[in-house]
């Protein structure tokens with residue numbers, strides 16, 4: 158997959174020299190959940206059928222962050238890097254990342270079709286049923302279809318992708334995370350929910366109580382799951398480790414935390430992890446965080462959590478484990 162960053166106005170068609178004709182899936186695609194994957198697969202299939210190259214077009218940074226709709230930053234399920242990795246997995250030839258700034262935000266639906274899509278060589282577009290585009294979301298999928306016709310472009314609108322009758326959406330994934338329902342999140346995403354960070358220093362108490370924990374400084378404003386203890390997998394330097402994770406405020410300690418911290422104890426591991434990049438895959442919620450009357454009680458409970466996490470991780474089917482290790 159080739160990554161092509163573009164801005165508006167297009168200075169030149171980045172593919173001019175190749176004169177590519179494209180089938181492109183367009184969307185924000187936060188989470189790249191199964192509904193998004195379906196849209197992208199349709200664009201890839203259409204490309205094969207019509208002898209085109211396949212592409213995904215997405216927008217960065219998040220429109221809400223740029224337009225400042227009351228939020229300082231917008232939490233995401235998949236930062237740009239993870240989205241791109243998912244697009245590549247789906248076999249697309251090109252990823253267009255359109256710089257979302259005020260000049261792009263202000264363009265009309267007509268200009269988007271005539272001055273962005275057409276010059277890029279787009280012959281076919283695939284969008285979700287609720288796609289909006291152009292200044293203030295003035296354009297919808299049917300407008301894309303009629304404007305597209307004027308420049309010889311076909312449009313395919315993909316109906317909602319359902320799981321047991323319910324529409325798969327980024328909101329549904331966020332709700333699953335809020336409930337700590339990691340199995341549901343995994344079903345919606347088609348893979349476990351994952352965050353990436355760097356191992357930072359904490360209060361250095363973990364090693365004293367027999368459970369050193371890698372404190373994870375998230376690299377992006379991720380949406381994090383419900384507070385509590387999880388069975389997880391940690392990926393560090395291409396290696397997969399079983400882990401038990403706490404996402405919380407450590408209320409047992411007077412000087413706990415002011416904001417929730419993610420920390421992972423890697424089961425059966427010892428060594429220095431500071432400053433390393435770590436990816437966490439949330440597998441299952443074990444329990445909420447408690448304020449224990451003593452550190453001894455906390456330590457006994459963490460021991461039981463570790464055993465429970467190890468038991469659940471060992472139970473993951475061998476097929477699933479091999480998928481997970483293939484995608485390290």
Ligand SMILES: Cc1cc2nc3c(=O)[nH]c(=O)nc-3n(C[C@H](O)[C@H](O)[C@H](O)COP(=O)(O)O)c2cc1C
Pocket residue numbers: 359360361362363364368370372386401402403405406407408409410420421422445446447448449455459462463
């Ligand atoms: C599996 C696990 C479960 C935990 N559960 C709790 C809990 O219920 N309550 C709590 O106050 N702290 C809990 N903690 C956090 C510990 O208090 C924390 O790991 C310890 O203070 C060491 O971190 P520090 O060195 O960064 O302070 C848990 C930690 C782990 C690894």
Ligand SMILES: Nc1ncnc2c1ncn2[C@@H]1O[C@H](COP(=O)(O)OP(=O)(O)O)[C@@H](O)[C@H]1O
Pocket residue numbers: 356357358359360361362363364365368369370371372421422423424425426427428429430431
């Ligand atoms: N099994 C393990 N799981 C997590 N971290 C470990 C483990 N063994 C050693 N470590 C190291 O110990 C550090 C955590 O120790 P801890 O006393 O909890 O300190 P801190 O409060 O700085 O996180 C980790 O960042 C890592 O470098």
